[in-house]
Amino acid sequence: MLRVGLDESKAGVKIAGRNINNLKYADYTTLMAESEEELRSLLTKVKEESAKAGLQLNIKTTKIMATRLIDNWQIEGENVEVVTDFIFLGVKITADADSSQEMRRCLLLGRKAMTNLDKIVKSRDNTLTTKVHIVETMVFPVVTYGCKSWTIKKAEQRNTDAFELESWRKILRVPWTTRRSNQSILQDFPPTTEFRLGS
Structure with missing residues (x-):
């Protein structure tokens, strides 16, 4: 029409x-x-x-x-x-084309999704592989929705990497206060875990 x-x-x-x-x-x-x-x-x-x-x-x-x-x-x-901005098809569009606001919003939504799954990802009844699959299918897509249009700066890249490691630490029940390197955290996951927020 x-x-x-x-x-x-x-x-x-x-x-x-x-x-x-x-x-x-x-x-x-x-x-x-x-x-x-x-x-x-x-x-x-x-x-x-x-x-x-x-x-x-x-x-x-x-x-x-x-x-x-x-x-x-x-x-x-x-x-x-x-x-100066509006949400269109679930993505925040801004007049200055700055992606940082949208990325912060998506990370907040991802944290909320992760919190909603607390019982599942912290449960000792579920295997590590099951927990990884749940996070990769129910949390990471929330964070990366609309990411093809983002202009990512180093600070935002660090924030997404930090969110990913925060998610893996939650699954392993390893708090930030534990003196474990990020590399050692990543090594605890099955070799099939290939999903990277930053990639």
Whole structure:
């Protein structure tokens, strides 16, 4: 439905020689433009095409994010919220493209997932291999979700490595106060353990 108005538009961002002005997933649509005028034009087209199909654009859930400051943004007399970041498909997108906030958020979610699995990973009834598989399938994907878009600095790399070792120490019941090197911790795991957060 929206394809008709958007694909014909010259507004958008040039990527690899192609003009891209929208990304769609389920009921989400992201519009991209190089200027406020282009964005206003795209948003108006979406609103018009939606109206033809008997749908309304919900301005209350519509957000604008720009790489430069915008004070007030309106479309046909309605105010549109201007934000510096937002969550899209579970990933935090920021205007400055800094991944550190998103990485911190994912590490917090990973710690919460690990805490929720405390009884399982600390249980003496489960084998080490089972615990490793549980952490690799239920915790690490939470931490690495959306990581393909991250720009990782050395500090963030150290944080992800620390989280991984923290998880392995929890499985082995080895507190930080125990004088054991990280290398000795990694050696206690089966040779099949290949999942590395930093890789």
